[in-house]
Amino acid sequence: xxxxxxxxxxxxxxxxxxxxxxxxxxxxxxxxxxxxxxxxxxxxxxxxxxxxxxxxxxxxxxxxxxxxxxxxxxxxxxxxxxxxxxxxxxxxxxxxxxxxxxxxxxxxxxxxxxxxxxxxxxxxxxxxxxxxxxxxxxxxxxxxxxxxxxxxxxxxxxxxxxxxxxxxxxxxxxxxxxxxxxxxxxxxxxxxxxxxxxxxxxxxxxxxxxxxxxxxxxxxxxxxxxxx
Amino acid sequence: xxxxxxxxxxxxxxxxxxxxxxxxxxxxxxxxxxxxxxxxxxxxxxxxxxxxxxxxxxxxxxxxxxxxxxxxxxxxxxxxxxxxxxxxxxxxxxxxxxxxxxxxxxxxxxxxxxxxxxxxxxxxxxxxxxxxxxxxxxxxxxxxxxxxxxxxxxxxxxxxxxxxxxxxxxxxxxxxxxxxxxxxxxxxxxxxxxxxxxxxxxxxxxxxxxxxxxxxxxxxxxxxxxxx
Numbered sequence: 432x433x434x435x436x437x438x439x440x441x442x443x444x445x446x447x448x449x450x451x452x453x454x455x456x457x458x459x460x461x462x463x464x465x466x467x468x469x470x471x472x473x474x475x476x477x478x479x480x481x482x483x484x485x486x487x488x489x490x491x492x493x494x495x496x497x498x499x500x501x502x503x504x505x506x507x508x509x510x511x512x513x514x515x516x517x518x519x520x521x522x523x524x525x526x527x528x529x530x531x532x533x534x535x536x537x538x539x540x541x542x543x544x545x546x547x548x549x550x551x552x553x554x555x556x557x558x559x560x561x562x563x564x565x566x567x568x569x570x571x572x573x574x575x576x577x578x579x580x581x582x583x584x585x586x587x588x589x590x591x592x593x594x595x596x597x598x599x600x601x602x603x604x605x606x607x608x609x610x611x612x613x614x615x616x617x618x619x620x621x622x623x624x625x626x627x628x629x630x631x632x633x634x635x636x637x638x639x640x641x642x643x644x645x646x647x648x649x650x651x652x653x654x655x656x657x658x659x
Numbered sequence: 660x661x662x663x664x665x666x667x668x669x670x671x672x673x674x675x676x677x678x679x680x681x682x683x684x685x686x687x688x689x690x691x692x693x694x695x696x697x698x699x700x701x702x703x704x705x706x707x708x709x710x711x712x713x714x715x716x717x718x719x720x721x722x723x724x725x726x727x728x729x730x731x732x733x734x735x736x737x738x739x740x741x742x743x744x745x746x747x748x749x750x751x752x753x754x755x756x757x758x759x760x761x762x763x764x765x766x767x768x769x770x771x772x773x774x775x776x777x778x779x780x781x782x783x784x785x786x787x788x789x790x791x792x793x794x795x796x797x798x799x800x801x802x803x804x805x806x807x808x809x810x811x812x813x814x815x816x817x818x819x820x821x822x823x824x825x826x827x828x829x830x831x832x833x834x835x836x837x838x839x840x841x842x843x844x845x846x847x848x849x850x851x852x853x854x855x856x857x858x859x860x861x862x863x864x865x866x867x868x869x870x871x872x873x874x875x876x877x878x879x880x881x882x883x884x885x886x887x
């Protein structure tokens with residue numbers, strides 16, 4: 432449903448998306464909400480990370496989630512168990528969230544809640560290591576996940592995601608002992624693409640690295656609303 | 660670089676791609692080449708599978724590879740070690756191969772070799788569980804890979820790939836003992852999307868299931884050229 436190879440048209444689509452993203456961010460700024468856009472391949476562990484994040488942070492911050500999936504509310508239902516508003520966006524045939532879809536989600540947040548009470552909006556993007564990196568949705572920071580099972584070469588082969596990320600989580604570290612994978616090589620390949628990204632190896636299963644991740648989230652989130 | 664939300668334009672793009680795919684397939688048919696389009700998320704093991712496939716089948720079939728990656732020839736170089744022609748296509752910012760790109764690859768095959776000597780063309784698509792499924796390239800069958808590390812719910816959440824696949828490999832079976840994953844549940848979820856797809860659990864590491872896969876490839880490939 433996409434990819435025109437018309438460079439001019441492609442640029443215009445991205446420009447239109449960017450304008451929408453800036454509009455979303457202006458709303459979020461007015462409400463005092465920090466927004467993180469969380470992206471990865473399918474199955475790298477975005478939802479598991481969000482489960483651990485919600486379990487740890489809902490006492491300190493008012494959090495909402497926008498959950499992007501092509502179909503189903505499976506992930507949204509997992510996260511609703513943490514007592515936070517989860518706005519599910521089904522993208523249909525689209526392989527990524529864009530600023531128009533997230534704008535619709537923000538309007539739902541505004542309609543059903545008082546958005547000024549929230550501190551943090553976690554946007555879980557469609558599982559895709561390519562396209563979501565090009566479509567800003569109004570986030571203040573981009574978080575990318577790369578599972579150790581995906582291999583060392585991915586930062587070189589899918590450069591845009593790694594160039595764009597502000598924070599990179601290397602996930603499923605509990606599986607590293609069973610793989611022929613060199614963590615230092617992954618990190619070196621990420622650094623080729625991005626010299627400043629915060630890199631955190633984690634395991635949602637064992638808890639490894641999660642405190643470092645949670646501290647990073649705390650560092651970018653200012654509590655402005657009323658804690659739940 | 661894509662996703663218009665203009666349904667009419669989207670359909671036209673897919674129609675144009677489909678026409679190109681049929682043109683490619685006519686060439687392949689004239690040359691007596693069976694073409695498989697191999698697709699998965701990043702890091703599900705497409706290249707490892709192709710390594711094992713080339714090692715096993717080059718004695719019986721003349722094989723060529725088209726290797727799609729956003730950037731780099733890392734995978735192409737891995738496969739060149741098996742002594743087959745590997746045509747690398749860098750897709751740049753595009754998240755999938757399309758029929759126009761593969762047409763360019765076929766022209767290179769025609770220019771540098773006698774294409775009528777080949778029996779099998781293996782097309783390794785860009786790692787992406789969403790978009791490649793919508794863009795036919797002229798293949799005779801679609802092969803999808805799903806790693807056990809990606810989780811049981813992926814067939815439900817990324818339905819198009821599983822609806823379109825003729826053969827589905829459940830990869831990295833060697834890691835299954837270390838995961839909370841139920842193979843029967845994965846298969847049941849695939850069956851919800853596709854009642855006829857051939858499903859083969861495999862491990863490129865241990866060799867589990869590879870003979871079943873190789874037999875499937877043999878069953879769809881007719882040797883028409885001169886073995887190498």
